Amino acid sequence: MTEAPDPEVAQAAIEYCYAQGWSDGLPLVPASPPLVEAFLATTTRSPDEVIGELEQVGRNCTVYLAAINAAMAGCRPEYFPVVLAAFDALMRERAARGGGWQSTSGPAPMIVVNGPVRHELGFNTAGGAFGPGFRPNATVARAIGLIVRNAFGIRPHVLEQATQGLPGRWSICLAENEEESPWPPFAADGGQPAGASAVSATLLRTCEFVDNRHTGDPEQVLWDIADTISRTGSLIFRDTSAGVVFCPEHAQLLAAAGYAKPDVQAWLMEHCGRTGADLRRAGKNGLRGPARFADPDESADGTFTRILPSPTHVPLVVAGARNAAISMVVRIFGEWSGTAIPLGVTP
Amino acid sequence: MPYPILDPTGTTGSTAAQRPAPPRARRPASLRGATVGLLVNTKQNAAPFLDEVGRLLEERYGAAGVLARTKVNFAAPAPEDLVKEMTAGCDVLVTGIGDCGSCSASAVADGITFEAAGLPAAAICSDAFTVTADAMAELRGAPGYRYATTPHPVAILTADQVRERAARVLDDVVALLTA
Numbered sequence: 001m002t003e004a005p006d007p008e009v010a011q012a013a014i015e016y017c018y019a020q021g022w023s024d025g026l027p028l029v030p031a032s033p034p035l036v037e038a039f040l041a042t043t044t045r046s047p048d049e050v051i052g053e054l055e056q057v058g059r060n061c062t063v064y065l066a067a068i069n070a071a072m073a074g075c076r077p078e079y080f081p082v083v084l085a086a087f088d089a090l091m092r093e094r095a096a097r098g099g100g101w102q103s104t105s106g107p108a109p110m111i112v113v114n115g116p117v118r119h120e121l122g123f124n125t126a127g128g129a130f131g132p133g134f135r136p137n138a139t140v141a142r143a144i145g146l147i148v149r150n151a152f153g154i155r156p157h158v159l160e161q162a163t164q165g166l167p168g169r170w171s172i173c174l175a176e177n178e179e180e181s182p183w184p185p186f187a188a189d190g191g192q193p194a195g196a197s198a199v200s201a202t203l204l205r206t207c208e209f210v211d212n213r214h215t216g217d218p219e220q221v222l223w224d225i226a227d228t229i230s231r232t233g234s235l236i237f238r239d240t241s242a243g244v245v246f247c248p249e250h251a252q253l254l255a256a257a258g259y260a261k262p263d264v265q266a267w268l269m270e271h272c273g274r275t276g277a278d279l280r281r282a283g284k285n286g287l288r289g290p291a292r293f294a295d296p297d298e299s300a301d302g303t304f305t306r307i308l309p310s311p312t313h314v315p316l317v318v319a320g321a322r323n324a325a326i327s328m329v330v331r332i333f334g335e336w337s338g339t340a341i342p343l344g345v346t347p
Numbered sequence: 348m349p350y351p352i353l354d355p356t357g358t359t360g361s362t363a364a365q366r367p368a369p370p371r372a373r374r375p376a377s378l379r380g381a382t383v384g385l386l387v388n389t390k391q392n393a394a395p396f397l398d399e400v401g402r403l404l405e406e407r408y409g410a411a412g413v414l415a416r417t418k419v420n421f422a423a424p425a426p427e428d429l430v431k432e433m434t435a436g437c438d439v440l441v442t443g444i445g446d447c448g449s450c451s452a453s454a455v456a457d458g459i460t461f462e463a464a465g466l467p468a469a470a471i472c473s474d475a476f477t478v479t480a481d482a483m484a485e486l487r488g489a490p491g492y493r494y495a496t497t498p499h500p501v502a503i504l505t506a507d508q509v510r511e512r513a514a515r516v517l518d519d520v521v522a523l524l525t526a
Contacts, residue, residue: 013352022355032350056424056453057486059357068355099422099449102479150355158482161448291391 021155022072024145024170031071038077039067043084043344051084052091054152056099057159061087061151066143069150073143079121079136082199083143085341086111086173089201090144092337100203100333101154106162107203107333109144111173112317114187115197117343123175127321129245130172130207130328137173145170166206174319180248181318182255189261189315190340198340202243202315203333205234212250213325218257221250221325222267228329229272230307232282237290240307241332242272243315248322265311273307276300312338368488369463374526375438379409384437384466386429388421388454391502392509393444396471399513400441400520408521418442418457422449425457434464439524445472445480445494446501452476452483455494459487469523471516475499495519 013030017023029035040047040063047064054060063084070083090096090109100107118125124134131137154160178185187198212224229242244264246254254264276299279285279292286295308314315336320326375381383404385397394417401413414436418425433440440461445451451472458470472480474496484492497516504512 016352020354031353031355033353034350036353056422056449056456057483062357065355065357068353071353072355098420099447099453102422102449102452104448146355151357153356153358153486157478159448159452159479161451161476161479288391289389293391 017072022146022150024142024149028072028146029074031068035071035077036064036067039071039075039080040064042077042080045084045344051087052097052147052152054097054101054154057153059152061147065151066147069146070139070143073146074135074139075143076135076139079140081343082113082117082121082136082140085199085343086140086144086201087147088341089199089337089339090203092339092341093201093203093334094337095203095334101148101152102159102161103333104161104163105205105333106160106165106169107205108166108169108172109141109201110204110330111141111144112186112200113140113173113175114178114185114192114200114340115195115343117197118175118178123173125175125177125179125319127323129174129177129319131168132171137175138171141171141173166204172204172207174245174317176317177248177319180252180322182252183261183316183318186315186317187340190338192340192342197343199343200340202336205331205333207245207331208329209326210329211324211326216253218254218259221253222264222271225327225329226268226271229268230274232274232278232284234331235274235279235284235307236292238287238292239290239309239313241313241335242308243317243330243332243336244268245317245319245328245330247320247325247327248318249325250327251318252322253325261316262311264316265314268314269306269308269311273305276303276305279305312336369459372462372465372467374467374524376526377408378404378439378521378525380411381438382436383410383413384433384440385413385415386425386433386440386442386457387415387417388443388445388450389417389419390421390444390446390450392504393446393501395506395509396444396501396513397441399510400471400517403514403517404521407517421447422453424453425460430460430464434461434466437466440466440468441471441520441524442468443471444497444501445470445476446499448476448479451480455480455483455492456487458494459484459489459492467524469520470494471520472496473499473501493523495523
């Protein structure tokens with residue numbers, strides 16, 4: 001560009017978008033027909049195709065509306081297939097098709113990108129995996145938030161009833177650090193062949209770090225992670241789901257000690273949980289259907305209750321830099337669908 | 348001629364307010380001899396709350412009996428066969444408790460659906476969720492739709508407190524259900 005654009009025109013367009021109620025609080029890129037056409041040109045899908053529907057509010061999202069929102073989020077047109085795949089992946093989640101976006105929990109999508117597309121589009125695959133700082137990671141996640149707000153019409157304080165929400169709700173898009181992971185890519189756990197460009201997604205209630213650079217013993221690392229997963233604050237149902245976004249160092253330590261992903265999942269399923277006394281102390285020992293409640297009954301005080309029922313409830317991803325042994329426990333809202341969405345053919 | 352800035356909502360020219368208002372069911376003069384439908388949304392304390400409302404309607408207002416059903420997916424609209432069954436088998440309906448982001452809106456949406464099917468309905472929501480309940484009513488073409496409220500929170504109430512709450516909301520429920 002030889003000449004800088006007129007800032008006052010840009011400011012007026014940004015303010016126009018605010019005035020329409022379209023913004024998540026940050027400035028939007030005003031979407032013009034040629035820009036949105038460039039997005040639509042990256043997919044063979046029809047602009048009219050409905051890619052998600054919320055029956056209870058009578059709203060849906062088409063490829064066309066997704067393109068407008070992705071453009072407004074600051075995506076480049078070539079990111080659009082990733083946005084579509086991320087949205088398709090989210091629509092596999094029962095919570096995202098139901099009342100999840102309206103929930104008092106205010107859950108955040110966690111998007112995981114695998115395969116060559118990570119580098120083709122310039123996703124951050126290394127340090128600072130949870131952001132910020134990288135346009136593809138930041139804007140793909142933001143596009144989902146704008147779709148929920150604008151296409152589904154779920155706005156804060158109205159149909160969206162998050163009590164506190166969570167930090168970075170529309171900003172979690174990890175590109176897996178496949179190069180430094182000792183394990184198959186996450187998309188393989190979602191049924192895609194190794195080497196495929198694919199996107200997975202689920203909903204989170206929060207993230208919590210486990211800083212363990214104190215030991216070379218894999219079991220000690222796993223015990224430290226299990227302690228974080230097992231805290232009572234997050235337990236509201238009989239079962240829970242908590243994934244781990246391993247840093248490369250922890251993943252490599254575990255792999256060197258012979259742990260494949262299923263071994264880590266089995267270990268965590270076996271060791272994560274609380275005694276009946278712990279649960280009773282927190283008012284969460286009783287069960288009415290799948291829901292916990294405070295029960296004065298002390299008879300199960302000595303029983304250890306496991307909380308992770310299956311490997312799908314313990315998704316494992318590898319992301320971040322190899323510069324410190326810091327991993328993240330990610331608390332899943334509902335249950336991961338267990339499927340990764342391959343990227344569509346881009347003409 | 349500059350380009351337009353595109354609308355990301357897809358609602359231009361088709362706002363909910365332009366939808367025809369759904370009909371409201373005809374109210375009976377009293378609940379004497381009425382069968383009261385209780386649609387329980389599985390939220391904590393919803394079942395004992397509605398059970399007590401049903402019991403009090405029998406005891407104090409002469410209702411003949413109750414037909415209790417559970418809506419498993421509290422965020423979604425009541426399934427069509429459930430709407431048919433309760434409309435055929437009941438004279439009035441009480442639904443709730445709207446005590447979360449999605450289920451409060453959903454309780455109101457169900458109330459409006461039952462009204463349109465000909466069954467007078469009273470939805471009960473926690474008073475922390477009136478904004479989302481009102482927004483849903485507007486979406487369904489029924490702005491200003493009336494429902495009963497009970498103070499938040501409901502989930503942590505003891506059995507005795509639930510009964511007391513049911514008694515407190517009873518007059519509002521009766522007023523919503525009768526002419």
